[in-house]
Amino acid sequence: MLELRNISKSFQDDVSEKQLFQNVCASISDGHRICCTGESGQGKTSLLRIIARLDVPSSGQLYWDNVEASQCDVVQWRQHIHYVAQHAVMLPGTVKDNLQLPSLLHGRTFQQDKAEYLMNHCGLHQMDWQTSAESLSGGEKQRIALIRGLLLEPKILLLDEVTGSLDTHNRDLVESVLLQWIEKTNGSYIWISHDPDQVKRVSSEQWYFSQHQVKICREEYSL
Amino acid sequence: MSMISLSFTLLFIAVTIFISMKKKLLLEKDIFIGTVRASIQLIAIGYILSYVFATENIWLFFAIISIMILVAAHNGAKRGKEFRGAMWKIALSIFIIEIFVMSILLGMNIIEPTAQYIIPLSGMTIGNAMVVSSLFLTQLKREVEASRGEIETLLALGANGKQALQSLLARSVKFSMIPTIDSLKTVGVVQLPGMMTGMIIAGASPIDAVKYQLLILFTHTGAAALTSIILSILFHKSVLTKDLRLQ
Numbered sequence: 001m002l003e004l005r006n007i008s009k010s011f012q013d014d015v016s017e018k019q020l021f022q023n024v025c026a027s028i029s030d031g032h033r034i035c036c037t038g039e040s041g042q043g044k045t046s047l048l049r050i051i052a053r054l055d056v057p058s059s060g061q062l063y064w065d066n067v068e069a070s071q072c073d074v075v076q077w078r079q080h081i082h083y084v085a086q087h088a089v090m091l092p093g094t095v096k097d098n099l100q101l102p103s104l105l106h107g108r109t110f111q112q113d114k115a116e117y118l119m120n121h122c123g124l125h126q127m128d129w130q131t132s133a134e135s136l137s138g139g140e141k142q143r144i145a146l147i148r149g150l151l152l153e154p155k156i157l158l159l160d161e162v163t164g165s166l167d168t169h170n171r172d173l174v175e176s177v178l179l180q181w182i183e184k185t186n187g188s189y190i191w192i193s194h195d196p197d198q199v200k201r202v203s204s205e206q207w208y209f210s211q212h213q214v215k216i217c218r219e220e221y222s223l
Numbered sequence: 224m225s226m227i228s229l230s231f232t233l234l235f236i237a238v239t240i241f242i243s244m245k246k247k248l249l250l251e252k253d254i255f256i257g258t259v260r261a262s263i264q265l266i267a268i269g270y271i272l273s274y275v276f277a278t279e280n281i282w283l284f285f286a287i288i289s290i291m292i293l294v295a296a297h298n299g300a301k302r303g304k305e306f307r308g309a310m311w312k313i314a315l316s317i318f319i320i321e322i323f324v325m326s327i328l329l330g331m332n333i334i335e336p337t338a339q340y341i342i343p344l345s346g347m348t349i350g351n352a353m354v355v356s357s358l359f360l361t362q363l364k365r366e367v368e369a370s371r372g373e374i375e376t377l378l379a380l381g382a383n384g385k386q387a388l389q390s391l392l393a394r395s396v397k398f399s400m401i402p403t404i405d406s407l408k409t410v411g412v413v414q415l416p417g418m419m420t421g422m423i424i425a426g427a428s429p430i431d432a433v434k435y436q437l438l439i440l441f442t443h444t445g446a447a448a449l450t451s452i453i454l455s456i457l458f459h460k461s462v463l464t465k466d467l468r469l470q
Contacts, residue, residue, distance in 0.1 A: 052379060053466065053467075053468070054375060054378060054379060054468055055468065056466075056468070070466070074466050074467050075381050075382075075383050075467070076381070078378065078379060078380070078381040079381035082379060082380070082381075083379045084379075085372075085375070085376070085379070087372070089372035089373055089375070089376040091373060091376065091377070092373075092390070101377075101380060102380055102381075105377070105380055105381060105382050105386055106381060145376075148380070149380070152380055152381065
């Protein structure tokens with residue numbers, strides 16, 4: 001289980017110190033479906049990056065199964081808790097190179113069947129895997145980045161507006177892939193979304209970012 | 224060549240200053256200072272070398288080579304002010320290269336163990352390593368800026384530091400090697416290198432001059448590759464924090 005204990009983040013701009021959020025306390029256990037909402041600039045992305053340990057909080061601690069983050073190996077941490085960025089970055093090479101990346105990095109066998117299944121269910125069944133990943137459209141890159149993340153087999157996914165560049169059909173496909181993933185693996189996600197309908201569809205808990213605070217509500221909508 | 228005939232070459236400088244004034248390039252001051260500095264530095268090193276060659280004092284040897292390494296490292300580090308301890312990292316890599324090159328040249332009896340050979344060849348090796356270091360740092364800075372997304376994507380996928388920086392460091396190493404490889408390809412066709420030209424003018428046979436020039440070229444190629452590889456190992460930790468985040 002992941003725990004956030006009094007996480008605060010502020011940053012120094014040219015004039016003064018700006019507070020993003022203060023004393024965020026939360027826990028994320030198996031099967032949790034969380035959505036982060038709130039106006040832009042409230043620190044949603046920063047919180048996700050802190051959870052992925054790509055950034056550090058100004059104060060507060062993260063715990064994984066009651067062990068403080070600094071005591072956990074960061075490489076393993078990021079295998080368990082994977083951040084999918086809003087602007088998907090493709091590594092040089094083909095689509096297949098990108099899909100194989102998690103297995104290459106961690107010396108595992110590439111799960112071709114699983115990759116094919118995910119590609120098909122994310123609306124990418126017609127894509128040539130030998131295509132240069134850099135030449136893909138924004139929406140295609142976003143889905144490849146998500147599939148690449150799922151092939152890492154994390155326990156928690158941190159999703160930063162991962163359907164932002166998708167049309168409604170592909171957005172629905174991605175949503176159902178992620179809901180199925182939770183059902184099958186008992187994983188959990190924290191998903192940043194600006195779409196109130198999507199929040200209703202995909203979350204059982206909502207974190208509202210407003211005025212340097214994060215309010216946590218548990219509202220289960222019927223799926 | 225007499226000092227009087229040498230001083231006639233200042234005509235070239237006078238022409239440059241004249242053009243600069245005429246075309247309002249505002250380079251007169253820099254050209255004047257550069258000319259004075261170059262003359263003083265070279266005349267001074269000429270006298271120092273004459274003294275060292277005459278005395279063969281080993282401590283003086285080390286002092287001169289140490290100063291060369293420190294000045295080269297200081298100059299090379301100007302390109303990488305963002306990286307902590309850049310000067311010492313460059314100094315260490317140039318020191319390793321100097322030891323490596325001299326061990327081969329002296330160990331295999333390619334050159335004689337006298338100041339006359341060691342100091343000029345060290346100067347060329349250290350100078351070349353300095354250029355490689357500057358290019359490496361320049362490219363590393365550019366790569367870190369341009370590839371932030373790539374590095375973070377790899378880190379987010381659980382890459383370790385080596386995996387996350389592998390291709391970026393490889394590109395920086397490759398970039399720093401370009402001038403060395405280019406000069407290997409075009410030497411003798413496009414340009415006659417300075418050392419070889421100097422030897423021929425001083426009266427050595429062109430074949431002897433070519434032999435020494437080849438020695439320099441091969442040594443420089445190996446040294447350039449090694450310098451940039453050592454730098455890539457030393458600077459690997461300057462790009463990422465201990466807990467594998469971008470600095």
